[in-house]
Amino acid sequence: MNIFTSLFTSRAVATLSALVVILVGCGAGIWQLNRAEQKILLGESLGAKLQMPILNVNEDDLSLEQAAERRILARGRFMKAEAVWLDNRPRPIPEGGTGAAGQSGFYLMMPLKLDGQETILWVNRGWAPRNNENRIELPPVKTVDEVVMIEGVAFPHPGRVYELGQKDDIKASPRIEQNFDLALEAKHYGWKQLPFILRESNSLKKDGLVRNWPSPTNGVDRHYAYAFQWFALALTGFLFWLINGLMKYRRELAANGDRG
Template sequence: MFSSLITSRIVATLSALLVILVGCGAGIWQLNRAEQKVRLGESLAAKLEMPVLNANADSLSLEQASERRILARGRFIPAEAIWLDNRPRPIPEGGSGSSGQSGFYVMMPLKLDGQEAVLWVNRGWAPRNNQDRVVLPPVKTTDEPVTIEGVAFPHPGRVYELGQKGTAKAIPRIEQNFDLALEAQSHGWKQLPFIVRESDSAKKDDLVRNWPSPTNGVDHHYAYAFQWFALALAGFLFWLINGLMKYRRELAVNGDRV
């Protein structure tokens, strides 16, 4: 039987082994991604229950501020805004809308009152003009001091980017990713070591801020994991059943009874 299943079927055995390894590896990766999202969601929920920090009064490091709620007061600098491209419309769990709609995150520096420092704010999501990429949607920005509340993060999220970021600044600045250190070096100003993702979804400035929970998509990861494990099982069963059928045929040819 060993010869019928393996020795005489080296190619089929190696192919089945490859399918099993790929299926199990991808399934385990999907389970790990789901676990990471669950842990991130639990960490964020715990930190959101902590007291609100004040960017104007406190000297905050990234470690102190990360995933914490923050208040900040100052004036936006709309001329230095950065439009992060290829960002899907944020749809919260159970919300409605087209999550596949592509648009921009509007990153804008906020000059803090009472400080010589700048805080970069992810003000929200704006839709993209599908006919002309450089035609930007209108965003209302007041010249008066504003108070914003949001959650601090190391960066606004990254997407895959071909090549390296250039040093030239086009107007408007449409970028794939945002680099805090590069902006500090480029502007020569003092800035806080984190960005704040604004939370007020009711503000009338034509931006969407229905930020999803970090645990969004966990069910999809479990479903994908099931599919990959099912593929691995199907590959094994296909190899085994065909091997047993070959073994029965060899017994019949040799005149043995099965």
């Protein structure tokens, strides 16, 4: 019996199992590396756009392409009654920051009626913790009634979480939602609104909200660690298959020699 027969032909099940482990490990490792690369590219793009001149939505009618990831100024009045609380959102912790990163809470989405216009800009005002004992109790947040000037960064949406089914209508207040759909809001209210949301940047404002937004590159090291673990699993599967095959081959050689 030659070594090829000992390693492959007589060990079809073991070979197939090892192949599955290797393919899964390498595939998952490559996916983790790709996710890290995507975050790095996103961080570089955002960093470059943040250095560009600030835009003012009260002066220019901006498209999503023009505004995306750019710094934005907006002057208007918040519409408290139409607030949307996005559930199951983790506390934002910046790179190198400390805090209860695993703490769950809400993003507060609130429409801002632009000063002197009928146009609406949806603003992600920040994060607030939820009451774990009473899950429908909303956290106390201060909202001024007068016209305010806010600054933030424009995004297509505030981020999405997994949700069963597709929402096609808006329910009564208070609105606690899993996700936020700009098109659905415009259809429901029938108002003119800008095609992006503004993630407010002022982390010093004392209104009960947290705005320590993390960098897009947060978690890159974790992706590299996960990739290493998956590649290590693939290598372990291959070495286990190879070593056991070689040991089997040596036993067969010894057995054949004894019979000779």
